[in-house]
Structure formats: C-alpha cells, structure tokens
Amino acid sequence: MLNAEAIETWIFDLDNTLYPAGSNIFARVSGRITAYVQDRFSLDREAARTLQKDLFRRHGTTLRGLMVEHGVDGEEYLHFVHDIDVSDIDPNHALAEAIGRLPGRKIIYTNGSVPHARRIMGRIGVDHHFEDVFDIVAADYVPKPNPDPYEILVTRHGIDPKRAVMVEDMARNLEPAAALGMTTVWLAGTLDWAKEGAEEDYVHHVAEDLTEWLSGLSRWSAV
Template sequence: METWVFDLDNTLYPARSNLFVQVSARMTRFIQDRFELEAGPAKELQRDLFRRYGTTLRGLMTEHAVEPGTFLDFVHDIDVTPVDPSPRLDDLLARLPGRKLVFTNGSVPHAERVMARLGVARHFDSVFDIVAADYVPKPDPRPYARLVEVAGFAPAGAVMIEDMAKNLAPAAALGMRTVWLRSEHDWARDGAEGEHVHHVAEDLVGFLESLP
C-alpha cells in the first residue's frame, strides 16, 4: 500500500486513555457557559447535536452560529498525559512503507499534542482536520474526497484505519481498504457488520505487528 490514513482519537492511542471523556466534559462546560444551562440539559443538547449533525460543533455552528475556532480551542484544552508514549508504535510506523496521514474530526493542534505525546509525529506527512474539511465531519463523503484531492493519493492504493466503523464507509466507497479497531462503545460499533469493513483488529499496535 502506498498511503496509510489514520484516525486520531481512540485509534493512534488506545481508547482506554479516555481523552475523549475530557473533551466531552469540556464540550458540556462550553454549552453550559454559552447558554447558561445546568450540566444535565447542557449534556443533552450536546448529545442531540452530535446525533443530528455528526459532531456537536457542526450543530452549534448550524443552529447557534458558534465560532468554531473558539470552540475547538476550549474543548481541546485537556491533559494528554493519560496517553502513554509508545516506542513500539514509533518503531512499527518507521517500518511501515508508504505515506502516513492523519484524518480527524478534531483540530491540528490537538493532533500535534497527541502525536508528540506518543512520540510518533515524525512519521506523518500531514494532518487533515475539521478545519481543512470546512467543518464538515466524518462520515460525510465530502471531506474524504477533499482529503484525496489535497493529499494527492490514489484511493485504490490506500488503507484507512478508524475506531468508528461507520466512518469507514465513504473510504471504502472511494476504493480504499479499511481496518476497524474494535470498540465496546455503541457509537463506535455502528456499521461494524457492513461490507465496508474489510479487516477488524483489537488495537493499532497489534494490527501493525500482524502485517507481513
């Protein structure tokens, strides 16, 4: 394969690091402050927007004209030390031939902090984030097509690795091979039985170790 496309959160690092718990709490706090809500109603609004728009941010932008940069800076102001440095992942990525890209619904600064913590930033050509996607989140097909155009690779020679199974469907439709990292979360398992999931693995390190 010539190109490897990696999701960031719960993919490059194990889901047990629970970074998204911190991000989710920051989202709730943002909504509380913005709309003067208690924690319960703020959390429900957060979940409702996520369900209907794919990301809470997209819903806040569409329905409430929230400035995206302010939101992203606030919610990604988290402690990344629960992510353990991974010399083994660093070594496996060094051995993996081809270009390596990150494709995330998060932001470039968040991705850079996580990759620096893992110790793997040197392997990645670029990060295609929610800003580059014009704030249109996965699994909308448009950012996938934009990623292919901007990064300049042939989908038929690419693999996408992701923890949310439904996010692999547009990649497969473009001709990429796909790898789903198994999850116990309902929102991550949605679509896992579909034909767009070509391979299933328990975690990224284990998958890369299994390659010839």
C-alpha cells in the same frame, strides 16, 4: 491478509485510534464540550449533555450542530474543548516502531484540530512519522462520515484510493473511504456508539489492537 507493500498511503484517525478507547483522553474533550454548551446556553450539566448528544447524533459532531444551528465560532470552540491535560499520555514505542515500518506515507484524518492532534502525537512519539494532519478546519468544518471532506483529502494529497488504507475506531466513518476504493480497517473498541456499521461490507478488516495489527502486517510483508 492485507499486503502492506502494495499500499502507498496510510490514513489514521486520531482519537480512540492512536491511543486506546479505554483511556480517558476523549472523555476529557467530551467534558470540555459539555462545559462549553453549559456556558453558551446557561444550562445545567444534564441539560447540556442532552443537547450535546442530540447535536452529535444529528450533525456528526457537536461542533457542526452548534455552527449550523447557533452560529458558534469554530476556532473559538476548538481552542476551548481541546484545552485538556495530556501529560499522562506515555510514549508508545511499539506503536511508533510499527508505524515507522509501514511503507508509504502516513496522514492523520481527524474530526478534531491540528493543534490537538499534534499534542497527542507528540506525547505518543509518532509525530515524525506523519506527513500531514487533515483536520476539521481543512474539511471546512464538515465532519466524517460526510463524503465531501474525503474527496478533499484525496485531491489535496494526491491519494490513489485503491492504494490507500484508512484506520478508524468509528465503523460508520469507513463507508465513504470504501466507496472511494480504499481498504478499510475498523479498530474495535469499548464504545458502543462507535460500533454502528461494524457489520457492513465497507468494513474490510477488524483489529482489536492497533500496534499488534500493524506489527503483524510488517512481519507478514517481510516474509
């Protein structure tokens, strides 16, 4: 069992982590990415999806592939793909309470953007619990699981990796965190592509439900 009282910094992914993978929020973003690729290259939807997936697989994000191979402007892209309706995201009071009970500071680390993260966090009702959002722009557009932005995150925020926890829905994104000495938590979801690496040693804990897992930590630490 993880000793929450020994942790100074909690690092959370955003998409499919602070909200369930079964929701369609990330699917909306993915749809906007497809639309962007369609418009950029004058492709039909099927061809655009094929290119989108290929770039994601080879570069870690579609954006990184578009920037490296096609010179796409990152800011323009992020503004377009995150222009989605989030009005149906309901506050999650239980999650907010569980996060609020954790000792230490909390940071979001996302391959998305700060505005997107803040909108989602505001709807969920957890925004005030987080010290900062380390986004893809802060990472110089280099996505997880490239280890370089993890180093930037640790340095910028003065994080002691041995007293830090990282929570992610994509198991492979935990490898660099574990290599730095962080305790890792994989949030198991319904997406097959997020399971890559789930059986590796760099996954230290597995949670089926974030709120329940965090609440369990709080109860255990209070004993």
